[in-house]
Amino acid sequence: MKSLITRRKSLLVAASAALALSLSACGGGSTTTPPVASASFEAGTTMQKLNEAQKITIGTKFDQPLFGQKGLDGKPVGFDVEMGKAIAAKLGIPEDKIEWVETVSQNRESFIEQGRVDLVIATYTINDARKEKVAFAGPYYEAGQALLVNKDDNSITKPEDVTGKKVCSVTGSTPAKTIAEKYNAEVVPAATYTACLEPLRNKQVVAVTTDNVILAGYVDKEPDAFKLASDETFTKEPYGIGLKKDDTVFRNWINDQLEEFAKDDTYKKAWEATAGKVIKTVPELPTIDRY
Numbered sequence: 149m150k151s152l153i154t155r156r157k158s159l160l161v162a163a164s165a166a167l168a169l170s171l172s173a174c175g176g177g178s179t180t181t182p183p184v185a186s187a188s189f190e191a192g193t194t195m196q197k198l199n200e201a202q203k204i205t206i207g208t209k210f211d212q213p214l215f216g217q218k219g220l221d222g223k224p225v226g227f228d229v230e231m232g233k234a235i236a237a238k239l240g241i242p243e244d245k246i247e248w249v250e251t252v253s254q255n256r257e258s259f260i261e262q263g264r265v266d267l268v269i270a271t272y273t274i275n276d277a278r279k280e281k282v283a284f285a286g287p288y289y290e291a292g293q294a295l296l297v298n299k300d301d302n303s304i305t306k307p308e309d310v311t312g313k314k315v316c317s318v319t320g321s322t323p324a325k326t327i328a329e330k331y332n333a334e335v336v337p338a339a340t341y342t343a344c345l346e347p348l349r350n351k352q353v354v355a356v357t358t359d360n361v362i363l364a365g366y367v368d369k370e371p372d373a374f375k376l377a378s379d380e381t382f383t384k385e386p387y388g389i390g391l392k393k394d395d396t397v398f399r400n401w402i403n404d405q406l407e408e409f410a411k412d413d414t415y416k417k418a419w420e421a422t423a424g425k426v427i428k429t430v431p432e433l434p435t436i437d438r439y
């Protein structure tokens with residue numbers, strides 16, 4: 149009798165594991181489990197405080213396939229999420245002690261400034277304007293701005309083609325600013341890139357603009373509806389990990405971890421489990437900007 153129950157139980161465990169796997173696959177990739185370090189840190193540092201609290205709050209995107217997308221099981225998956233898990237593990241914090249908070253493009257600086265999150269890892273371009281308010285570790289990836297168009301539209305191949313036309317992008321993002329200021333497009337603002345997809349499908353806008361890797365995730369989901377206007381990108385978007393502006397010790401420590409991830413294959417494995425399902429070439433870790 150007992151063995152029957154045990155067998156049933158293990159069958160159940162196997163079934164729920166298979167379900168978890170397929171659910172996370174829906175969310176845009178699989179996941180890795182970085183080993184949790186038995187770390188100890190100098191008193192007074194953010195590392196020590198987080199390690200002692202055994203809890204970290206990380207802001208990420210919840211609707212961007214490949215980098216940060218909340219799966220049906222409620223957990224976000226993607227390359228940004230993997231970077232967060234790997235950093236938490238180095239702080240001695242296991243994955244189930246990470247609180248994931250949705251940060252959209254516009255609220256990333258304020259969430260860091262207000263202490264609502266310890267870190268933001270959310271396709272977050274490092275730039276001087278943002279450095280006035282927050283600090284960035286990294287970059288850990290370099291994307292570039294591109295255009296998403298309807299599959300049957302061959303009239304747009306470069307940013308100059310959207311001058312004077314309606315383009316959807318996200319408030320508080322660098323691509324919204326670039327397409328308006330440099331290419332004189334009429335920006336139709338949205339809170340998230342997902343909210344731009346219906347207006348594009350309905351032809352209320354001629355394109356959606358943001359980073360190539362975000363758009364590649366949407367093309368992967370709906371290859372019959374959308375395509376990238378071109379494989380070329382027209383800006384550089386180095387992704388950083390946002391944190392409190394004055395916390396240089398924490399920033400330096402995160403930079404050390406990123407360099408470590410490139411050496412010990414954590415970086416490669418994180419890529420292959422997530423964005424690498426669609427973007428096959430494993431990127432090199434860019435040179436860390438230790439400003």
Ligand code: GLU
Pocket residue numbers: 253270271272273318320321322323358359362385
């Ligand atoms: N990387 C760009 C930015 O930080 C666009 C992507 C996004 O909005 O998250 O503004």
